[in-house]
Amino acid sequence: MRVLSGIQPTGRFHWGNYFGAIRQYIDLQGQREDAFYFIANLHALTTVRDPSQLRQSTLDAALDLLALGLDPEKATLFVQSDVPEVSELCWLLMTGTGMGLLERCVSYKDKIARGLSAGVGLFAYPVLQAADILAYDSDVVPVGEDQVQHIEVTRDLAASFNHQFGETFVLPKAQVLDSSARVPGTDGDKMSKSYDNTLAVFEEPKPLRKQIMRIQTDSRPMEDPKDPDTDHLFQLYSLFAGDPQREAMAAVYRAGGFGYGSVKKELAGLAEEFFAAARERRRALEADPDQVEQILADGAARARKKAADVLLRAQVACGVKA
Numbered sequence: 001m002r003v004l005s006g007i008q009p010t011g012r013f014h015w016g017n018y019f020g021a022i023r024q025y026i027d028l029q030g031q032r033e034d035a036f037y038f039i040a041n042l043h044a045l046t047t048v049r050d051p052s053q054l055r056q057s058t059l060d061a062a063l064d065l066l067a068l069g070l071d072p073e074k075a076t077l078f079v080q081s082d083v084p085e086v087s088e089l090c091w092l093l094m095t096g097t098g099m100g101l102l103e104r105c106v107s108y109k110d111k112i113a114r115g116l117s118a119g120v121g122l123f124a125y126p127v128l129q130a131a132d133i134l135a136y137d138s139d140v141v142p143v144g145e146d147q148v149q150h151i152e153v154t155r156d157l158a159a160s161f162n163h164q165f166g167e168t169f170v171l172p173k174a175q176v177l178d179s180s181a182r183v184p185g186t187d188g189d190k191m192s193k194s195y196d197n198t199l200a201v202f203e204e205p206k207p208l209r210k211q212i213m214r215i216q217t218d219s220r221p222m223e224d225p226k227d228p229d230t231d232h233l234f235q236l237y238s239l240f241a242g243d244p245q246r247e248a249m250a251a252v253y254r255a256g257g258f259g260y261g262s263v264k265k266e267l268a269g270l271a272e273e274f275f276a277a278a279r280e281r282r283r284a285l286e287a288d289p290d291q292v293e294q295i296l297a298d299g300a301a302r303a304r305k306k307a308a309d310v311l312l313r314a315q316v317a318c319g320v321k322a
């Protein structure tokens with residue numbers, strides 16, 4: 001059984017990325033026979049066009065994931081472009097991909113609607129994602145709701161290749177990550193780097209405190225009782241608070257007579273403590289770039305071995321290799 005997922009290095013990871021995805025990847029790493037996680041730098045190239053930024057973000061993503069608990073003894077961590085077999089497999093898949101299938105992809109339509117120019121890379125993005133998944137005979141792909149359609153595309157492409165050329169690919173299943181982990185941003189909308197409302201996991205305590213103080217709250221009088229369940233500050237607080245703490249805070253909300261400033265202060269303290277050990281580990285890793293390079297090189301070697309087998313199988317099946 002292999003679990004696989006990828007994450008794009010398009011900016012520093014925020015609380016939404018951690019609670020919505022990374023924490024769950026880390027939970028899964030001990031449970032499955034094999035866990036493969038990679039940094040999707042080729043996908044990021046569809047939007048990040050500054051080479052030094054892409055290099056830096058890729059390294060940052062590796063440091064962040066390791067510092068947050070991704071364990072190279074339990075999971076294989078690698079950079080997407082270190083496995084060129086995937087790009088080759090992508091072409092084999094592309095020759096059998098209908099335009100209509102990609103035209104229906106919501107994430108492409110969304111990006112175009114947000115003003116990104118329509119490019120072939122952006123359009124073919126799901127085919128590269130399919131190659132990522134199929135190259136390792138992945139069984140389970142943990143992803144956010146927004147990526148489920150791409151796993152469906154992967155299954156379609158795999159099934160039609162298998163149908164034309166004989167059994168070649170394993171059909172993967174999406175495992176939708178816990179949607180209750182949808183983290184609100186500082187403005188109450190979904191936290192996302194596209195909305196400029198993020199709180200970064202590895203922010204230094206002082207600037208983090210400042211950003212937390214700027215979380216938008218309503219302007220009702222202090223005396224009014226408030227409903228914790230509809231308050232995004234309370235949702236953020238709940239990410240870090242234990243059950244008794246959360247219950248106590250909920251009671252404070254319902255009773256009224258408190259200021260949001262005190263909740264924000266408590267939140268800042270909890271968040272700082274929650275990520276303190278990871279920040280320490282990150283500093284240690286930063287001071288040892290050789291170790292990180294070695295982890296990524298070992299990961300890529302393991303990943304390449306598997307991808308080479310699958311690529312050969314596909315090449316023979318479709319007749320580009322004897």
Ligand code: ADP
Pocket residue numbers: 007008010015016017018019020021143144145146181182183184190191192193194
């Ligand atoms: P962004 O929206 O900031 O661009 P990405 O789309 O790169 O983030 O998301 C990477 C991963 O983090 C995905 O698996 C996604 O589901 C998860 N994720 C992103 N934002 C949130 C959020 N606010 N709450 C929960 N999960 C999130």
Ligand code: TRP
Pocket residue numbers: 004005006007008040043128129132133141142143147
């Ligand atoms: N498209 C995914 C995202 O934006 C990242 C990704 C690339 C991925 N290749 C993948 C996720 C393969 C799962 C499997 O979140």
